[in-house]
Amino acid sequence: MxxxxxxxxxxxxxxxxxxxxxxxxxxxxxxxxxxxxxxxxxxxxxxxxxxxxxxxxxxxxxxxxxxxxxxxxxxAFAVGRAAQAAKPGVDGEVTISAPPNFASSVIAPQLGRLRSQHPGIRIKLIGEKRRASLGRREADVALRLMRPVEAGLFVRKLGSFGFSLYGAPVYLEKTPPHAFAFIGYDASMAASPQEVWLRAIIGKREVVLRTNDLETQVAAARAGLGIAALPCYLGDGDPRLQRHEVAQKPISRDVWLAVHRDLRQVPPVRAVMEFLVSCLKS
Amino acid sequence: MxxxxxxxxxxxxxxxxxxxxxxxxxxxxxxxxxxxxxxxxxxxxxxxxxxxxxxxxxxxxxxxxxxxxxxxxxxAFAVGRAAQAAKPGVDGEVTISAPPNFASSVIAPQLGRLRSQHPGIRIKLIGEKRRASLGRREADVALRLMRPVEAGLFVRKLGSFGFSLYGAPVYLEKTPPHAFAFIGYDASMAASPQEVWLRAIIGKREVVLRTNDLETQVAAARAGLGIAALPCYLGDGDPRLQRHEVAQKPISRDVWLAVHRDLRQVPPVRAVMEFLVSCLKS
DNA sequence: CTCTTGATGTGAGATTTTGCACAATGGCCG
DNA sequence: CGGCCATTGTGCAAAATCTCACATCAAGAG
Missing domain, CATH: 1.10.10.10 (Winged helix-like DNA-binding domain superfamily/Winged helix DNA-binding domain)
Incomplete structure (x- = not known):
């Protein structure tokens, strides 16, 4: 052989x-x-x-x-999962995959809480746009904005968050809405719901910046370049940003938690899942 | 990993x-x-x-x-089969597993015919009692006396052969049936149909030799030690053996050909299968 | 057209793996 | 109880494999 x-x-x-x-x-x-x-x-x-x-x-x-x-x-991957599942105790390393801004803005700030509850767990937090394959063990737990469809996964909806338009306070003061300039995603994200929603609002107004990176949009909006569609959890707490309400129906996206069935019962993975649930409750 | x-x-x-x-x-x-x-x-x-x-x-x-x-x-075994199946042409080595006496008495004498028809095929003929696993590629083609039940196999009944009682001519002449001594299998073969059949015929008469080897039974019967139940294809052509008819319903065993589905269409395997069919037609 | 870039091919030295030979262990049989 | 025998454990020399470094090649950008 x-x-x-x-x-x-x-x-x-x-x-x-x-x-x-x-x-x-x-x-x-x-x-x-x-x-x-x-x-x-x-x-x-x-x-x-x-x-x-x-x-x-x-x-x-x-x-x-x-x-x-x-x-x-x-x-072979099943063997790897079985090996991880066979290990006793709540210690171990757990890899989380999440959209980049979600990882940095929602999860990372609360990691201390997980750490104090389960000191034995080491976390690997990967913010990446491409969907990590749970079957191939690129991550143990994944947060996704679309309902995962891969076979063999345990999937749970954690909640949702809304988008609104934001700009720098000074920009909103001096600029009438019909003269707004906009900040949006580039072609790689053209199909995302929030971008579709934004385009409908923009109408024939100008788009001054296209980028594939949400952080860049935030920075540009803060600097007074124009109006961006941002998650409310980013914009609402930021004194350098101010919400601009529109007539259109607001949009929101669901957050899904995915984990491979073989790992669902593993203590450290369970602990991380509970932690992520609590992250999105607040 | x-x-x-x-x-x-x-x-x-x-x-x-x-x-x-x-x-x-x-x-x-x-x-x-x-x-x-x-x-x-x-x-x-x-x-x-x-x-x-x-x-x-x-x-x-x-x-x-x-x-x-x-x-x-x-x-991994499927990969091995796929690799063998992917090879073009009728050349190649084919492993046949068969009951030992079947290999030596029925197949081996006719191998020349296969050789002349398909000079590119090399044969590995394994006579063994234990059933070779086709799934694990211990053999490519197997002859069995029981219908194979493993999954993934292509199975075909090739024919059947009968058993009769045989003894040396001089032994049969001088010994009345009620005084026959018998040659049979040992405990390891007690469950085989021909042994059950033989025991019913023996009744209370004496068993002078038990062995697990058919060739040994043939040799002992030829030497005039007693009566053995032998395949007709062995006994009928042998001048040193003579058939003794009994009233009991004669017994016969079926011969089955088995090959893994993945290998069934491989040219050299097909050729060997056809050869084996022709071996048992005569 | 040339340069850059990211790919594949090749050889030498270093590392790892393997096979061999022998020692140790413990169940089985007389 | 004691020898037997198949199995497992260990150290070392040999062989295979890997890494590294450099050469080569082709497609696309400028």
Missing amino acids: ADWEDLHHFVTLAREGTLSAAARTLGVDHATVARRVAALETSTGLKLVDRRSRATLLTDDGKRIAAVASPMEEA | ADWEDLHHFVTLAREGTLSAAARTLGVDHATVARRVAALETSTGLKLVDRRSRATLLTDDGKRIAAVASPMEEA
Whole structure:
């Protein structure tokens, strides 16, 4: 039988697409991935990849083998979860994935509370836009703004938060609404509900800044560049920002908590879940 | 994530029960298995095995992990089959598992025919009593005397053969049936249909030889030791044996061909299957 | 067209892993 | 009770593997 570690490298290469990317996720050198895949080709007697200088493409045989081998990866992740679930006690490291501003503005300020309740838990808090895969254990617990649909997850709605328009107090004073300039997301976020809502309000008025980063919008609005659609939890407590009410129906987004079923009962994970619930109650 | 090859060694150890046995099936030294399992224990942070001097027992955690990891092994075997199935052409090595006497008396004599039809096929013919696992690729094609029940197999009935009583001609001449001495299987084969049939015929008469080996029975019967229940294909063509008819309803056993679904369409496997069908037609 | 960038290929040295040989353990059988 | 035997544990030399560094290559930007 083929070396399972060779299969591991190959499956990762098949998913990542390049030797270098696979090497990064595996934490090894790209030369190692190349050699292990070559070893797998020898042991199976099949040509699995086309080695191009820009990327390595899977051959038809490679696609077939990758499809058959990927259940191995599922099982391997299940082993990792089982190992974590088997560990007793409330100690351990728990990785939380959340939207970046949510991580910094909502979760991080309250982490002290969790720390004092459960001193044995170490937290890894990752603010990232892309959805971390819970199945692949990129995170143990995830906060999402959309209801997660992956199989095998336990999902719970934690609450919701609203958006309003905000600007610097001095800007709102001196600028009549018909002359508002706006700050919005760029094309990568054009489909998000709050951006759709904002565009409807903007109408034919001017957009002076497009960015993919919410913090940048906050900073620009504070500086008096224009009006931005911000979560109320960001804008309402900030003396450098002032809400501007509009006639349109206000928008709100739901916050979902997701955790893999295998980890739901693990004490440290449970503790983190309860902590996150309490974070959004207030 | 844990090293997949460590998992491979651990799963094998879990199935085989001892380091040495696992080492044999993996083709490595027992020290390697021990070290890799230790490495897995370190990486998972769990104690997986109890190291006794006579055997290594799985802990409860070990059993859990083994249960979760064994789907990995299934997938790995599926990869092996997929690799074999992907190879083009009718060349290749095909492993046949069959009852020992069947292999030597029925299949082996006709292998020349297969060889001349398909010169590119190399045959590995394994005569063994225990049922080779097709799922674990211990054989590509198996002949069985019982209908196989494992999942994922393609099964076909090839035919059947009968049993009769045979003895040396001189023995049958000088011995009246009520004084027959018999040659039969030992306890390990007591449940086989032909042995049950033979016992009913024997009644209270004497059994002078019990053995687990059919060839030994043939040799003893030829030598005039007594009467044995033999497959007709063995006894009828042998001038040193003569059939003795009895009133009891004759018994026959079915011969089944089994192959894994994934390999059924592979050209060399197909060729071997057709060859085996033709072997049992005559 | 050239430069930059991110990819793959290749060789040498360092590290890790492996196999071997032998010692130790403990159940089984007479 | 004592020898037997298969199994596990350990240290060292050998072999395989990995990392690192550098060369090469192709696509896209300026």
